[in-house]
Amino acid sequence: MKLLNKIEENAIGLALLATTVIIFVNVIMRYFMNSSITWAEEVVKYLMIWIAFIGGSTCFRKGVHVSIDILLEIVPKRAQIFVVTVITLIAGVFTTAMAYYGIKLVEFIQDSGQVSPALSMPMWIPYLALPIGFTLMTIRNLEIFIKILRGKHEMSNNPLDKNLDVGGVM
Secondary structure, three states: OHHHHHHHHHHHHHHHHHHHHHHHHHHHHHHHHOOOOOOHHHHHHHHHHHHHHHHHHHHHHHOOOOOOOHHHHHOOHHHHHHHHHHHHHHHHHHHHHHHHHHHHHHHHHHHHOOEOOOOOOEOHHHHOHHHHHHHHHHHHHHHHHHHHHHOOOOOOOOOOOOOOOOOOOO
16 A cells, blocks of 8 residues: 555656646746747646545545544544444445446547547546546545454544644644
């Protein structure tokens, strides 16, 4: 799993770097040369989609997805484990279904022969972020479920409770 962590983080980092460079160069060209890169907006849009879906997996792993934890605060410890287990199972079913239907969508787009306007890139490539992202989220969800079964899952979803470096000013 450490290899998967590195691949996810490097992919997100490279996509963010590419996005930043493309936007920066496009702004400079637009304001100083009265010209812009025709494909810049399209590439940035597709990179942001990939960042979001791969980032979703990273959020699962780090336990920083948006959650409503009021229920966990008011129920006893044993019930907390049950609630987290049920939520994990529901999330697993959802992410698995989304991965499956994402594959179906990619197949449909591929069969349709759609291409992007500026790059003439096959549209199934940006859509591939959906099944890949949800497959990664399913894997992360499975990791959480295994930790629950082994009794090694931390009940708090608050990153501040875990003493994580989440950035920002405190």
